[in-house]
Amino acid sequence: MDLTFTPKQQAFRAEVRTWLEANVPRERLASYDTREGFEQHRAWERKLHDARLSMVIWPRELGGRGSDLIDWLIFEEEYWRVDAPLRVNQNGQLLLGPTLMEFGTDEQKRCFLPRMASSEDMWAQGWSEPNAGSDMAAIRSKAIRDGDHYVINGQKIWSTRALFADWTFGLFRSDPASERHHGLSYLLVPLDSPGITIRPIKALNGMEAFAEIFFDDVRVPVGNRLGDEGQGWHVAMATAGFERGLLLRSPARFQRTAQRLVELYRAQRAEADRDPSIRDAVLRAWADAEAYMLASYHTVGRMARGAKVGAEASTNKIFWSELDLTMHETAMHILGAKSELLDHGEDSGEIGQWLEGFLFAQAGPIYAGTNEIQRNIIAERMLGLPKS
């Protein structure tokens, strides 16, 4: 056990810190759930990529830096330390990217991954359907083979930022007679294809943060299929839970929120202490964010020694999403009657960010597999309890 950073790791941290301090936008970008903000974020991603910092753990030839996961943790710490912009292309980079690395042909990798790393292509996920949410095997959208194309008909929903994105990826039923997990294929579809209609869905914050995608005889080349025909379920599920559990939400994000919460509490202490439970919640926020950080370093260390991370990744999702929600709830309690306000005037600093974060935190226990589904996974695959 060695809990010190090597000189090489320290040098990497210093490099990232210097670059970020020089390059992080001075003004907050507009929300990436607006077209204007989306393009601002795309430009930022481009800048990150030019410094080879957009996907540090990807191989160099695919647009990354070839770093290990410790360097990724360091990068994330520095990134959140300076409140750099949210990562607009994460659904592609973190959900599709690793799957492409594992199942893509060389040509697919060369074609898609560098453009994903640079965010020339922005990706929206196309998993859920109106009747296939937690029960994803209930997918009904069809992709019927017609020569060297698939013809897609159906509907996807909850596709984050699909209104502005360039591509979508998801599972489609390529064998119309199949049921459940069988007969699905994993397809990559350009969102400007003829026959696609995208209808925005307003989120809690009033922004058109996600969308429905309607497919009406949309033709996609067979070369856009990831993995074998009919093997889509296997392809989608095989990508280690680790990516979903850890990469999606690095510990630095929650450490930064916990730090901001401590600062908020200290600044408003006289008011806040009228509710004695608040101080405890603030201390817990620090402790749990710290625990998530420690667990991440421990997991990364074990992986470096060859350990496989399986269902325990589901504990990550539960832990960070509940932590994030609790921290934002606590901030709302500290802010009291001011917490509901959308407009705090010019001198209010970051107060409004708490409400924004509070709204987004509501989604944490729901997206990327609801926490109920995660608990089932933990119970069945980690503890070995019988299926329902």
Next chain:
Amino acid sequence: MDFTFTEDQIAFRDATRRFLMTEAAPEMLREIWETDAGRSPELRAKFASQGLTALSVPEANGGLGFGDVDWALMAQELGYYGIPDSLADTACVAVGLLAGLADDTPGRDTWLERVVAGSIRIAVGHPINPLVADAHLADLLLLHDKGEVHAVPRSAVDVRASQSIDQSRRLGQVTWQPTSATRVADAAKGQGLWADAFDRGALCTAGQLLGLAQRMLDLSVDYVAQRKQFGRPIGSFQAIKHQLADVATRIEFAGPVLYRAAESLANRRAHASVHVSHAKLACAEAAWLAARKGIQVHGAMGYTWEVDLQMFMKRAWALDAAWGDRGFHKTRINDFVLGDGASLGPGRNFME
């Protein structure tokens, strides 16, 4: 940066686990519970032959020279198997105190060598604990007086036993007279020794609590997988699954906190005490959640004397406030997090 254990550390842990699995089955623990002394000299002798008592004794005194990081693993095993013995008090906390005494302190080397041989039981009377564990059986007591460390033979103290709900804990009120003959460290040196001893005691207790949490989870999983109602194992119901998944999650996130605390203590890092307190709280919470959910999913059986769950629940309840109650540890967290100049936030991890 490598936040893992070495293969040797894991191998030693696994060997200890195999040994305890056969030598400390619940039936045997129940037999030991029923004895007057509440301790098994045979078990203690076997600990010594396994090298457990030698673990952190310096190599110069015939020990293995390991430290707190190894104890983070070992303490979990002591907890998991509900060992009815204050082994960690002798082999970790007392050893730390003795090893910290000046080299020429009379008795120091002999005591350390006897710890290795398994021929001495040392009780530690730290002022945070109102009662002293295993004082009735101790050959030697290391006692606190105004910051000083005193080494007092059992014959020179008066012990009034107090019963705990956990029958494997044997506690006593110790009355004694400090003299210059019993003093082995003055207050100037003693303060630091007692502070370390406290953190070491809390670390070992945290480790035991985490082991207990895992044991209660395992017992609960076994029970709900075989217990049938409505024609199926109750473990197939989500209402049961989700309670146990929450326990598994708390355990998953307490382990690394414990390991970091051990590393901080071993390397005398600036915030080692805060890290130890964090570990004690995280492990205690995991253990109490495991007890609460464990008894719930066991139904009425969990409330009986017959089912083994009770042995581990009681230990978890009792150890919660040993070596500092939650208020104590939370205060240390509070003073750090809300103190001036605390290095919080990302970008500063592992740097102090």
